[in-house]
Amino acid sequence: MHHFFSQGSRCSRCSHVGSALKVLDTVPSHDDDHDGDVFSYNSVLSALMESREMGEVAGVLGRMVNRCVVWDNVTYVNVMGLCAQIRELKLGSQVHARLLRGSLTFDVYVSSALIDMYGKCGQVSDARKVFDNLQERNVVVWTALMTTYFQNGYFEETLNLFTGMDREETLPNECTFTVLINACAGIAALGHGDVLHAQVEKFGFKNHINVRNALINMYSKSGSIESSSNVFSDMIHRDIISWNSMICGYAHHGLGKQALIVFQDMLSIGVCPTYVTFIGVLSACAHLALVQEGFYYLNHLMKKLQIEPGLEHYTCVVSLLSRAGLLDEADNFMKTTQVKWDAIAWRTLLNACHVRQNYDLGRRIAEYVIQMDPHDVGTYTLLSNMYAKSRRWDGVAKIRKMMRDRNIKKEPGASWLEIRNNIHIFLSEGDNHPESVQIYEKVHELLAMIKPLGYVPDVAVVLHDIEDEQKEGCLSYHSEKLAIAYGLMKIPSPAPIRIIKNLRMCVDCHSAMKLISKATNRLIIVRDAHRFHHFQDGFCTCTDHW
DNA sequence: TACGTTACAC
Numbered sequence: 202m203h204h205f206f207s208q209g210s211r212c213s214r215c216s217h218v219g220s221a222l223k224v225l226d227t228v229p230s231h232d233d234d235h236d237g238d239v240f241s242y243n244s245v246l247s248a249l250m251e252s253r254e255m256g257e258v259a260g261v262l263g264r265m266v267n268r269c270v271v272w273d274n275v276t277y278v279n280v281m282g283l284c285a286q287i288r289e290l291k292l293g294s295q296v297h298a299r300l301l302r303g304s305l306t307f308d309v310y311v312s313s314a315l316i317d318m319y320g321k322c323g324q325v326s327d328a329r330k331v332f333d334n335l336q337e338r339n340v341v342v343w344t345a346l347m348t349t350y351f352q353n354g355y356f357e358e359t360l361n362l363f364t365g366m367d368r369e370e371t372l373p374n375e376c377t378f379t380v381l382i383n384a385c386a387g388i389a390a391l392g393h394g395d396v397l398h399a400q401v402e403k404f405g406f407k408n409h410i411n412v413r414n415a416l417i418n419m420y421s422k423s424g425s426i427e428s429s430s431n432v433f434s435d436m437i438h439r440d441i442i443s444w445n446s447m448i449c450g451y452a453h454h455g456l457g458k459q460a461l462i463v464f465q466d467m468l469s470i471g472v473c474p475t476y477v478t479f480i481g482v483l484s485a486c487a488h489l490a491l492v493q494e495g496f497y498y499l500n501h502l503m504k505k506l507q508i509e510p511g512l513e514h515y516t517c518v519v520s521l522l523s524r525a526g527l528l529d530e531a532d533n534f535m536k537t538t539q540v541k542w543d544a545i546a547w548r549t550l551l552n553a554c555h556v557r558q559n560y561d562l563g564r565r566i567a568e569y570v571i572q573m574d575p576h577d578v579g580t581y582t583l584l585s586n587m588y589a590k591s592r593r594w595d596g597v598a599k600i601r602k603m604m605r606d607r608n609i610k611k612e613p614g615a616s617w618l619e620i621r622n623n624i625h626i627f628l629s630e631g632d633n634h635p636e637s638v639q640i641y642e643k644v645h646e647l648l649a650m651i652k653p654l655g656y657v658p659d660v661a662v663v664l665h666d667i668e669d670e671q672k673e674g675c676l677s678y679h680s681e682k683l684a685i686a687y688g689l690m691k692i693p694s695p696a697p698i699r700i701i702k703n704l705r706m707c708v709d710c711h712s713a714m715k716l717i718s719k720a721t722n723r724l725i726i727v728r729d730a731h732r733f734h735h736f737q738d739g740f741c742t743c744t745d746h747w
Numbered sequence: 748t749a750c751g752t753t754a755c756a757c
Contacts, residue, residue, distance in 0.1 A: 412751085440752095515755090547756095
């Protein structure tokens with residue numbers, strides 16, 4: 202049987218799934234009365250794992266399961282790994298059942314592969330069950346479970362597992378930190394991220410590239426782009442993820458210039474940009490309204506590097522033309538570019554129409570976007586606002602009715618900020634905070650302070666807002682206004698104040714925030730549902746175009 | 748033989 206093995210390994214090295222399949226065909230199926238050879242079997246798996254054509258993998262795996270071979274741990278680990286890669290839950294659970302029927306014990310290798318398979322297939326509770334039944338756990342098993350929670354969006358649970366692991370006195374490795382730091386990024390937990398950063402140094406993992414990349418990402422997502430930059434600058438070896446994270450981080454914060462500087466550095470030392478790089482670069486061009494430069498990257502540099510532009514790149518171009526005030530060109534670009542535009546792309550143009558007060562085009566696009574994505578509350582709000590601004594109360598009433606009929610409700614606005622590792626949450630018009638009274642006083646004080654600087658509450662929108670329970674004056678108590686008041690009360694100058702909001706900021710809060718940054722001489726960083734705003738000296742990095 | 752990452756739009 203040795204020839205199977207040697208042939209198999211050759212296949213594996215050459216990544217020829219076709220040859221691996223021939224090997225598989227020599228392995229007996231259930232109809233035959235003798236067992237196949239597990240070594241040749243495992244080498245087929247190795248070939249599959251190196252294969253880039255995942256489409257074939259499911260079929261081959263399915264055939265393998267029906268061959269009469271006694272599997273060893275290596276087989277299970279490989280099969281499970283492939284099921285995880287191709288998100289093949291059905292086959293994965295069958296293999297799990299086969300494992301339970303057999304006499305193999307669950308070693309840590311098999312267990313972590315199994316947990317990972319369930320996690321990647323979105324079956325968090327199945328992964329958890331496997332974990333809870335284990336006799337033996339190690340750092341990899343713990344990390345596999347953390348990854349499961351992380352990849353399915355349970356960021357706090359991910360972080361909580363670290364406590365459990367510590368209780369068992371299992372030491373974390375560099376993968377553990379990567380996942381934990383990314384979980385911090387998911388909830389923008391800057392304080393927690395700082396603590397993990399310190400631990401990374403203590404454990405000696407700070408030179409692991411994935412850990413560093415996770416730190417760049419975490420700091421950027423948590424609003425501390427300057428810390429990202431520090432981590433990035435200190436790196437001796439960078440990979441493409443490091444460069445892309447830094448470029449996209451700057452772009453996300455509206456710091457287009459810095460993004461393009463990093464991009465130029467990257468080019469000058471000969472690192473080849475990728476698909477993702479150009480999303481960041483074009484997004485940076487959009488922020489700076491660099492129309493010619495943007496089209497140069499799209500039409501020439503990307504072509505030269507043989508990177509096929511995707512929807513994301515084209516959406517950035519829509520944003521770019523919009524920023525430059527070229528709404529008709531943007532509209533035309535969308536009509537003439539052969540790509541399947543999604544609601545996001547149309548909303549980009551819609552927002553530009555709103556900002557540029559081109560309500561005729563805006564209303565047409567909004568009606569269209571609502572057809573495409575009838576569940577997005579933001580589009581109804583925008584359309585209603587545009588009707589209100591054009592004093593079309595019939596339109597406002599129509600939207601209100603439409604939302605009632607379709608039972609579409611606005612998610613309550615919430616903002617939060619971190620002070621000495623404590624998270625303070627503020628709800629719109631809420632009095633849930635123990636220091637509510639003082640906070641409301643502070644809001645009044647701030648609003649009085651910015652009135653002489655030109656603040657005029659955007660009442661038109663409020664009075665005809667689509668929310669039934671809207672009360673007059675509620676504008677003053679939007680969650681981010683409460684949060685900034687509290688931040689200014691508690692965070693001493695000159696530290697910046699970082700606020701996170703669940704929805705997008707409203708126009709009124711945005712103009713108030715600009716003036717507050719000027720009146721109090723503070724840097725205010727707000728992450729809303731889709732981007733970062735840096736308010737300083739009366740200006741915002743989104744240049745009022747968000 | 749197992750666990751880890753970057754992106755569009757608002």
